[in-house]
Amino acid sequence: MLNIQEYVAPNSLEEAYQYLISQKGATLLGGCAYLNLGTRNIPLAIDLSRTGLSYIRENEDTIELGAMTTFGDVEHSAILARYFNNILALSVRDIVGIQLRNLVTVGGTVYSRYGFSDFITALHVLDTQVKLYKQGIFDLEYFLENGSKEPDILEKVIIKKDNRQAVFKAMRNSRGDYAILNLALARIGDKFRIVVGARPGRAALALNTMEYLNNEYAQKRELSPEILKNAGEIIAEELSFGSNGRGSSEYRKELAKVLLRKAIQEVI
Ligand SMILES: Cc1cc2nc3c(=O)[nH]c(=O)nc-3n(C[C@H](O)[C@H](O)[C@H](O)COP(=O)(O)OP(=O)(O)OC[C@H]3O[C@@H](n4cnc5c(N)ncnc54)[C@H](O)[C@@H]3O)c2cc1C
Structure with a gap:
């Protein structure tokens, strides 16, 4: 069970970041599915759902997945279906059930670097980078090995479009x-x-x-x-x-x- 002492829902990434570094134990909330598995006392919970990070965007050379994009969004994206034999959707479709997939987020998954993750394996076979709000852009390979050097917000995942x-x-x-x-x-x-x-x-x-x-x-x-x-x-x-x-x-x-x-x- 989660025991949250203070809850905030900032309207911008900068505001969310300031909350994150304001105190030890401040915790970002993605879909909360994994956080909810254990018993945890959270002094300050920062809900990212109002920070505009729920999107799948196609640019000229890249596709961007905002951190609050859910696996359900990935599964049903017409943009992603056109690239890489739809591997990202196929990697998440067997994860538990629809309700869970409609909750869990790209940001919570990639930032946590879970070993069991199906989605990360699929992302890694593509030309993928992660953008951390404060520290900037890193290759996914580097990020998986090293993680974040300091508390930060995973803002988005950037995938280079090619014909693989x-x-x-x-x-x-x-x-x-x-x-x-x-x-x-x-x-x-x-x-x-x-x-x-x-x-x-x-x-x-x-x-x-x-x-x-x-x-x-x-x-x-x-x-x-x-x-x-x-x-x-x-x-x-x-x-x-x-x-x-x-x-x-x-x-x-x-x-x-x-x-x-x-x-x-x-x-x-
Ligand atoms: C019952 C269950 C079964 C699962 N089975 C599978 C499976 O078979 N295969 C699979 O691949 N995955 C599986 N998952 C994992 C799931 O797919 C997600 O990876 C996981 O739930 C994390 O996503 P979330 O949005 O729930 O993150 P949360 O629980 O909200 O957060 C997880 C962590 O990430 C941090 N965080 C959240 N968002 C950000 C952000 N934007 N930037 C920085 N840090 C952030 C949080 O502070 C927290 O520490 C399962 C999860 C559950 C609960």
Whole structure:
């Protein structure tokens, strides 16, 4: 249960930021779905819903997702449906249920850098940056590794528009459960980009696997079953796969091989 001592709903980002740095424990509210899971005393709760951050905008070279955009908005966006085989919508559609997806936000998710996140894995396979209100713009890869150096507000996510083909795959024990493993793969011309998340650690690039596939494809112009098998062995070895209640490290390694093969076959 949340125990909120003072609640404010500022009308601008600057006002929200001033509240955020005004006292220790000041907490931004996104969709509140994750915050609500635990018991927490919040001295000052800052509701971002009036700060104009709920939007999906298409610019000449980019698409911007405001921090208060919900997964429901992502799922039903006509703009996002036109790019990257609609990977962002596909990455969130199996998360719990409609009510939850209509609550949870892009900002709460990306700022928190959850290891189990499906959405972050899909974002990471695209050319994505995050804009923090005070600290500016960072590549998503850098942000996932380093987080924010100081309290800040994630204002928006910026995705470069290009013609990459993208696929999202995840394995769940049952519908609505967290993924045991997820994987996103993009093909940009003749190059492949691969991200694996819910390992259960944070989404990470499979750099060696990418290099192997890119070299093989450049030389042979095809990816034979043998190459896919080798790529599976590489991905299982290069990333760390942990064990938890959903699956063992060994099981996750096997899943990585299968999801990779399926994703490549689909994108090719
Ligand atoms: C029951 C349940 C099951 C879930 N299952 C899945 C799943 O299977 N796959 C999956 O990918 N996700 C899953 N999620 C996570 C969900 O998708 C969201 O990532 C999560 O709820 C956070 O979003 P929120 O808007 O609720 O954030 P909140 O709970 O509002 O906030 C989370 C944290 O982010 C901070 N914050 C919020 N907005 C901002 C901002 N703009 N800038 C900086 N900090 C901010 C808050 O202060 C807080 O610390 C699940 C969540 C729940 C509750």
